[in-house]
Amino acid sequence: MKRLVLMMSVAAALVAYAAPAGAACAAAADDPCLNDPAVAPVSGQVWFDYDADGRFDAGDEDARYPIGGWVFADYNRDGARQERETMVAVDGDGHYELPVDTRRMAAGETTVRVRYGPDLGSRASQFDLQCLEPAPGCQREVTVEAGLQSTDVQFPVIGTMGLRGTIWDDQDEDGRRDAGEEGADGLRVFLDDNDNGQLDEGETAAYRTNRLGTWSLPVPTRYMRGGGTLPPVVLERLPGADCTAPETCRSTGIPARTGSHHEVDFGVARPVVIFSHGYGGSRIVCPGKLMWFNPAGGPDLMNMRLGADGENLREGVDGGTSCSQNASVDGLVMDVAGADIYGGASRHFEEITWPGRHYDYVWDWRKDPTTAVAGLDDLVEKARREHGVKRVVLVGHSMGGLVMRHYIDNPAYAAKVSRAVTVGTPYWGSPKVILPLAAGIEVPWFSAMDILMTSTGLKRSARSFPGHFSLMPAFGYGSWLSVGGMNGNRPLDMDGVREYLRRIQVDPGMYTRAAAQHGRVLDHFEDNGVDYHVIVGGGVPTIGSVAINYGIIDDLSVSWVSGDKTVPQFSAAHDTPRDRLHVVCGVEHVPITADVQTTRLMDRFLIRNEPMIDIADDCPWTAREVTVYHPDQLIPMVTAAQAGTKEPKVVVRGRTYSLAEAERADLVQVIELGGAVKIVATGGSDVRVELPAGGTAVVRDLGDKGAGAERRYVGATAIALGGSGAVTGKGGKALKPATKDGKPPKTTATWRDGKLVLKAKDASKVAATFVVVGGKKRAYRKPLKLTAKQRRSATYGSVDIWGNVEKARRLKR
Numbered sequence: 001m002k003r004l005v006l007m008m009s010v011a012a013a014l015v016a017y018a019a020p021a022g023a024a025c026a027a028a029a030d031d032p033c034l035n036d037p038a039v040a041p042v043s044g045q046v047w048f049d050y051d052a053d054g055r056f057d058a059g060d061e062d063a064r065y066p067i068g069g070w071v072f073a074d075y076n077r078d079g080a081r082q083e084r085e086t087m088v089a090v091d092g093d094g095h096y097e098l099p100v101d102t103r104r105m106a107a108g109e110t111t112v113r114v115r116y117g118p119d120l121g122s123r124a125s126q127f128d129l130q131c132l133e134p135a136p137g138c139q140r141e142v143t144v145e146a147g148l149q150s151t152d153v154q155f156p157v158i159g160t161m162g163l164r165g166t167i168w169d170d171q172d173e174d175g176r177r178d179a180g181e182e183g184a185d186g187l188r189v190f191l192d193d194n195d196n197g198q199l200d201e202g203e204t205a206a207y208r209t210n211r212l213g214t215w216s217l218p219v220p221t222r223y224m225r226g227g228g229t230l231p232p233v234v235l236e237r238l239p240g241a242d243c244t245a246p247e248t249c250r251s252t253g254i255p256a257r258t259g260s261h262h263e264v265d266f267g268v269a270r271p272v273v274i275f276s277h278g279y280g281g282s283r284i285v286c287p288g289k290l291m292w293f294n295p296a297g298g299p300d301l302m303n304m305r306l307g308a309d310g311e312n313l314r315e316g317v318d319g320g321t322s323c324s325q326n327a328s329v330d331g332l333v334m335d336v337a338g339a340d341i342y343g344g345a346s347r348h349f350e351e352i353t354w355p356g357r358h359y360d361y362v363w364d365w366r367k368d369p370t371t372a373v374a375g376l377d378d379l380v381e382k383a384r385r386e387h388g389v390k391r392v393v394l395v396g397h398s399m400g401g402l403v404m405r406h407y408i409d410n411p412a413y414a415a416k417v418s419r420a421v422t423v424g425t426p427y428w429g430s431p432k433v434i435l436p437l438a439a440g441i442e443v444p445w446f447s448a449m450d451i452l453m454t455s456t457g458l459k460r461s462a463r464s465f466p467g468h469f470s471l472m473p474a475f476g477y478g479s480w481l482s483v484g485g486m487n488g489n490r491p492l493d494m495d496g497v498r499e500y501l502r503r504i505q506v507d508p509g510m511y512t513r514a515a516a517q518h519g520r521v522l523d524h525f526e527d528n529g530v531d532y533h534v535i536v537g538g539g540v541p542t543i544g545s546v547a548i549n550y551g552i553i554d555d556l557s558v559s560w561v562s563g564d565k566t567v568p569q570f571s572a573a574h575d576t577p578r579d580r581l582h583v584v585c586g587v588e589h590v591p592i593t594a595d596v597q598t599t600r601l602m603d604r605f606l607i608r609n610e611p612m613i614d615i616a617d618d619c620p621w622t623a624r625e626v627t628v629y630h631p632d633q634l635i636p637m638v639t640a641a642q643a644g645t646k647e648p649k650v651v652v653r654g655r656t657y658s659l660a661e662a663e664r665a666d667l668v669q670v671i672e673l674g675g676a677v678k679i680v681a682t683g684g685s686d687v688r689v690e691l692p693a694g695g696t697a698v699v700r701d702l703g704d705k706g707a708g709a710e711r712r713y714v715g716a717t718a719i720a721l722g723g724s725g726a727v728t729g730k731g732g733k734a735l736k737p738a739t740k741d742g743k744p745p746k747t748t749a750t751w752r753d754g755k756l757v758l759k760a761k762d763a764s765k766v767a768a769t770f771v772v773v774g775g776k777k778r779a780y781r782k783p784l785k786l787t788a789k790q791r792r793s794a795t796y797g798s799v800d801i802w803g804n805v806e807k808a809r810r811l812k813r
Contacts, residue, residue: 032086032101040144043097044153046071046090046116048258052227054133054156066092067157069118069129074139075104077113090116102146115139116155126220132156158224162261163233163254164216165189167209170244170267172390173418173609177245177267180388183213184268187241191219192234192250199236223256230254235266240354242269242608270354271393271418272383273606276361276376277332277342278398278424279467284366285330286323295337301457303327305464306366308507313464329364339664344594345397352603359383365399368466370517372403373413380416391418393606397593398567401425402470402522409521414528419609421602423535424564424592427522428571429473431480432543436462437506439554439673469510472497474518476574484549491545525576532580533612535601536572537564537592539585539619541669541680541702544568551805552770552777552797554674560702562621564589565669569619582612585619586682588666622683623702624721627676629803630695631767646692648677653686668721675767676803685722693717696738696801699727711737712802744806745769745798755783756811760798769798772808 032039046067051059072087074080081087084104090096100112116138118129131138135155142150168177169184190205192198199205206217223230232250235243243249245267254262284292284304291300303324307313312327313320334343342360349358361379363372380392394417396404401422408414435442440455440462462468473480479491483500486492492500494515498508525534542563549555562569566589573581584597592598597615604610632646650662659677663670667687671678681687683703691697697716701708713727713735720726729735745762747769758780760766769780772795786794797806 032099036099036101038101038103038146039099040102040112040146041097041149042073042100042112042114042142042144042153043095043149043151044155046094046096046155046157049132049156049158050257050259052132052156052158052224052256052258056154056156067094069116071096071098071114071116071155073098073100073104074113074115075106079115081115081117100142100144102144105144110145111141111143113139114142114153116157126222127160127218128221129157129159130221130225132158132225157258158221159258160221161219161224161256161258162216163189163206163219163264164214164261165264165266167213167215167235167266167268169213169388170269171388173242173244173269173271175245175247175267177265181267182388183209183211184241184270185209185211185213187213187238187266187268188236189215189217189264189266190234190236191217191223191230192232195232197234197237197249199234205236219256221258224258226256228256230256233264235268238354239352240270240357240607242271243267244269270357270387270389271607272357272359272387272389273349273353273393273395274359274361274376274379274383275345275349276363276394276396276400276403277345277365278396278400279365279471281333281342281397281400282329282362282365283331283333284327284364286327289323290330291323291327293333293336293341295452298452298454299457301453301461304366305461306466307464310367310371310466329362331362332360337664340594341590342397342593344591348594348599349395352599352607357383357387361400361403363403365467366465368513368517369399369402369470370406373406373410376403376407377413377416380413384416391416393418394420395593395602395606396420396422396425398424398426398589399467399471402427405522406517408528408530408532409526411528414530417530419531419533419606420527421533421535421606423598423602424537424567424572424589425534426471426567426571427518427574428476428568429480429518430471430543430567430571431473431477431546432566433462433468433471434481434546435671436468437501438504438548439556441673442671463506466510466514469514470517472511472514473571474515474523476518476523477571480545482545482547484547484551484555523574525574525580527580531609533582533602533605534573534576534580535582535584535592535598536569537567537585537587537589538562538569538583539621539682540565540588541621541623541625541682542566542568549805552772552795552808553768553799553803553805555676555803555805556671556673556678558671558678559707560623560625560680562619562704564592566590582614583616583619585616585621620704623680624683624725625678625680625700625702625707626689626719626721627678627698627803628689628691628695629676629697629767629801630692631801632692632694646694648679648692649690650679651688651690656690674803674805675799679721681722683722687720687722689719689721691716691718697727698802699725701725710740712740714738714801741800741802742804744804745800747796747798747806747809749796749809749811752783755785756794756796757783758796758798760806762798762800762804765801766798767801769796771796 069090072081072085088096088098140153167184167187168181171181188206188208190199190203193203206215209215232252235249251264291304305313313324315322315325332342346360383392394404436458440459482491487496501508541560543558544561545559547557582601587595601612605612628648650657652667659670662668669680697713699711715729716727718728727735741764745760745766747760750757758769760769770777771780773790791811794811795808797808799805
């Protein structure tokens with residue numbers, strides 16, 4: 001170990017010499033002769049007390065290195081040397097002999113204060129030499145007598161020591177410095193006095209490193225007092241940096257020894273994090289136009305459609321335009337109408353990574369997710385080139401997780417990834433995505449987007465997106481779709497789903513191709529050597545299966561499971577091993593990536609490879625569903641204003657919301673199809689639904705064990721949907737459930753004066769009667785005159801106040 005030798009210079013005029021006894025002496029004003037009868041010589045030694053024990057022993061054998069400095073007699077005890085206060089220099093071995101002139105001491109005094117100082121006139125510094133017992137403050141009280149010598153007046157001294165080293169960029173995160181791994185800039189080392197791992201005020205720190213990564217830290221003298229070891233030497237943990245050598249970011253056990261020098265190196269990884277958005281997460285533009293998502297005028301869904309080849313719809317083909325042909329992606333969708341989409345997630349990853357080491361992978365979510373794999377690899381290669389890292393960290397939300405899963409399925413690509421996390425990814429699919437295809441309702445995005453889209457535009461665009469079909473349940477999910485009149489009204493298998501799609505004029509080949517990808521890659525867990533983790537959302541009512549009945553009035557039944565409102569929990573979990581699976585509760589699909597539950601789980605894992613600490617294994621949940629039937633929903637009012645007066649209202653903490661407003665505020669979920677409105681609220685929420693007069697309501701309790709029995713009410717005006725579940729009528733009177741009526745009306749047709757007369761009967765009450773002529777449905781209100789041609793194709797039927805729909809009947813010839 002090298003020694004740090006402290007040399008202290010003293011002015012030549014202050015150096016005294018010891019004359020032999022009896023020799024002639026010409027005394028100066030400051031330096032009387034040692035053989036002067038009035039002089040009391042004081043001698044001793046100043047040495048570096050390396051073991052800080054106050055004694056000169058074997059541990060201090062190197063004390064003969066020149067220590068320098070001076071010793072003086074502080075006759076007036078003011079701590080500073082004045083003229084006529086005797087002073088001598090310490091010699092090369094640390095010895096001194098000071099002639100104390102007793103004539104300059106106060107009358108009657110028998111002691112003199114002898115002081116040692118390293119450098120006359122220097123300013124105080126935390127790196128100055130300090131003295132130990134028996135010379136605290138570098139002063140000694142010495143009893144003197146003229147003509148007698150005082151010996152062995154010792155000054156044990158401690159001084160600074162040195163630390164230095166290199167912080168190097170551990171590009172492959174293996175804890176070993178390899179060729180080509182250069183210094184890491186912007187980091188600093190400190191002495192952690194309180195051992196809390198953080199740089200606190202008053203703790204000694206080095207300057208931040210430059211691009212060479214070298215650092216040095218003079219250690220203040222106070223750390224040598226008492227000997228022992230230094231506090232931990234710690235590398236400050238900054239966002240985006242992870243210690244790899246040592247992994248604890250701290251070096252301990254370094255001896256606190258004056259003059260010593262120690263080399264301490266640190267390896268640090270600064271991971272690159274690439275975030276991949278989900279379905280609907282990138283802006284779609286064509287020259288001069290923002291198509292997705294434009295909250296001002298709504299999205300241009302027709303120009304976003306793709307062709308049969310899965311690429312942009314060419315101009316002149318099926319209504320394609322120059323805009324549709326030249327569509328492209330242009331950045332993340334950060335927010336819509338003030339609601340965060342991916343802005344929060346992108347900013348979060350920017351905050352936790354080292355500057356410049358966060359990338360957003362922006363890709364075309366309309367297309368088959370396998371088509372995005374090459375672009376992801378291009379971005380991975382760019383990051384590796386720019387930062388010299390061997391591997392990157394991937395995070396994917398929703399469908400972005402499917403892209404990631406396809407990426408690491410290639411072993412060559414997987415070798416470029418150290419860690420990966422998917423959040424809310426529908427590995428086994430999401431039944432909710434059938435609704436845009438079948439009915440043009442229920443986007444699998446943020447609820448506020450719903451009201452800005454037309455049913456026709458949503459239906460036609462979704463039917464052309466291969467990316468949409470990749471979200472549909474396939475092999476792993478199990479039964480999820482029933483359609484009236486198919487398979488005996490039982491759930492459809494995959495062949496049945498394909499047949500259903502064909503019947504509603506959707507290309508079943510798109511589902512077949514997507515399902516094949518699920519079977520080959522997505523439906524099972526595989527990490528290919530990547531530390532791959534899965535975060536799923538639960539505790540929010542989520543569509544688990546769908547039953548559709550087509551008729552005079554279309555009807556939709558839904559089963560609810562735990563999930564994130566879009567993806568069922570068990571689908572996102574699929575067959576992930578338990579130690580790789582993590583659950584967050586009560587968070588919806590869109591905000592889940594940036595939610596504090598998720599970031600607390602994954603941030604340290606992403607940057608520092610620390611294990612995720614689970615808070616929950618599962619998410620117990622309760623909810624309540626009310627299905628509202630009202631004649632004005634069955635027979636649309638003439639104007640929107642009139643219709644609005646008959647719509648249910650949502651009241652939360654005294655504020656009244658329309659259904660659209662309540663859904664945008666994430667207070668309820670709303671599904672409207674045919675003549676029914678389904679409203680779902682999470683248990684424990686302060687949600688009350690006020691119902692228009694003249695309708696009926698069917699209430700179900702939902703939870704972990706499934707749905708409870710239906711309770712039917714006539715004349716209900718309010719339901720405590722999120723609270724007690726109490727149903728009240730006019731005047732606030734509690735209502736009792738009505739008798740269940742599951743039978744549809746029966747309608748008979750007769751002819752009178754050449755006109756069709758329809759008459760319906762029902763055990764409860766008929767809500768509306770319809771006739772379908774030439775493929776167009778109209779409400780029957782009075783006898784109807786039909787041509788012979790119209791009679792041949794016309795059908796009719798009725799629906800009652802409970803939504804029981806009569807099967808369409810044909811007119812008898």
